[in-house]
Amino acid sequence: MVIGSGDAAIEEGMFLTKFAGKVIVSVMHEEGKMDCNEIAREEALSNPKMEFIWNTLPEEFRGDEEHLKSVALKNLKTGEILDVPVDTCFLFIGYVPNTEIFKGIIHMTPSGYVITNEKMETNIPGVFAAGDVRDKFLKQVATAVGDGAIAGYAAEKYLAESEVFENQIMDASLPGLVYIWNAVETVSRSLLPVIEELEEELKGRVKVTKVDIYKSAGIAGRLGITAVPSVALIKNGTLDTVLTEISRRKPSRLHFNY
Numbered sequence: 001m002v003i004g005s006g007d008a009a010i011e012e013g014m015f016l017t018k019f020a021g022k023v024i025v026s027v028m029h030e031e032g033k034m035d036c037n038e039i040a041r042e043e044a045l046s047n048p049k050m051e052f053i054w055n056t057l058p059e060e061f062r063g064d065e066e067h068l069k070s071v072a073l074k075n076l077k078t079g080e081i082l083d084v085p086v087d088t089c090f091l092f093i094g095y096v097p098n099t100e101i102f103k104g105i106i107h108m109t110p111s112g113y114v115i116t117n118e119k120m121e122t123n124i125p126g127v128f129a130a131g132d133v134r135d136k137f138l139k140q141v142a143t144a145v146g147d148g149a150i151a152g153y154a155a156e157k158y159l160a161e162s163e164v165f166e167n168q169i170m171d172a173s174l175p176g177l178v179y180i181w182n183a184v185e186t187v188s189r190s191l192l193p194v195i196e197e198l199e200e201e202l203k204g205r206v207k208v209t210k211v212d213i214y215k216s217a218g219i220a221g222r223l224g225i226t227a228v229p230s231v232a233l234i235k236n237g238t239l240d241t242v243l244t245e246i247s248r249r250k251p252s253r254l255h256f257n258y
């Protein structure tokens with residue numbers, strides 16, 4: 001038995017006729033009305049191995065611990081219960097993602113699918129989601145595998161960035177200067193030698209970190225900086241100042257007050 005009349009139910013039901021003597025389809029709609037595409041509908045209705053029981057929904061699955069023996073179908077119009085003996089039953093009446101334990105913590109759609117961005121990031125930094133559990137257009141093996149590759153890569157980047165951010169940028173033992181730049185922007189590139197001169201000059205007194213947002217915007221995001229190029233000054237392990245007006249003046253004339 002197959003429960004449902006959408007594309008998956010009817011297409012999988014027809015596939016099952018290759019192995020089964022008969023495939024009984026329980027459909028909640030009026031006779032002839034199905035949720036699948038028209039081609040599948042025509043094919044299914046003319047397939048002699050497909051038998052339809054209209055206006056019904058499953059009421060109870062009956063059997064013992066080991067085997068299903070029959071499905072009790074309820075006629076939605078008359079309320080009558082029809083006990084249909086079956087060898088097995090496939091449910092195609094929608095899926096419920098197993099996300100209950102994350103409710104109220106991770107952002108989800110009303111039906112419980114996890115909302116992510118294209119990097120598979122959820123609303124919680126460091127928590128990623130991949131596969132059918134995500135809110136997405138096509139739930140298939142190919143897209144689940146793609147999601148997994150992205151989530152794995154993004155998680156690795158997140159951990160590497162956390163390491164730099166916590167142990168280098170926000171380390172309170174020395175003041176820090178972070179140059180936020182973009183390798184594909186001319187202005188950003190032209191200022192790089194100025195920062196490098198400054199790095200040399202401040203050696204041992206100020207930690208200089210260069211963050212290329214073309215590779216990843218993660219650290220800039222953690223500092224809450226969107227302007228590029230810009231210079232962030234870190235004092236006592238906290239963000240002190242963000243300079244966005246940077247020119248190619250000599251490093252000695254950049255008044256960084258250290």
Ligand SMILES: Cc1cc2nc3c(=O)[nH]c(=O)nc-3n(C[C@H](O)[C@H](O)[C@H](O)COP(=O)(O)OP(=O)(O)OC[C@H]3O[C@@H](n4cnc5c(N)ncnc54)[C@H](O)[C@@H]3O)c2cc1C
Nearest residue numbers: 008012098101130131132133138139140141142143144145
């Ligand atoms: C009947 C049917 C036919 C399909 N046919 C195709 C097809 O022909 N081609 C195609 O590309 N796709 C098909 N799909 C879709 C495909 O199976 C899924 O898109 C794919 O399996 C998604 O992979 P996933 O890893 O995200 O989820 P799943 O494969 O569902 O894996 C999730 C895993 O997490 C486990 N799990 C759940 N909750 C917990 C928990 N709390 N703790 C620990 N583990 C947990 C589950 O047991 C499961 O092993 C079909 C799906 C169905 C139902």
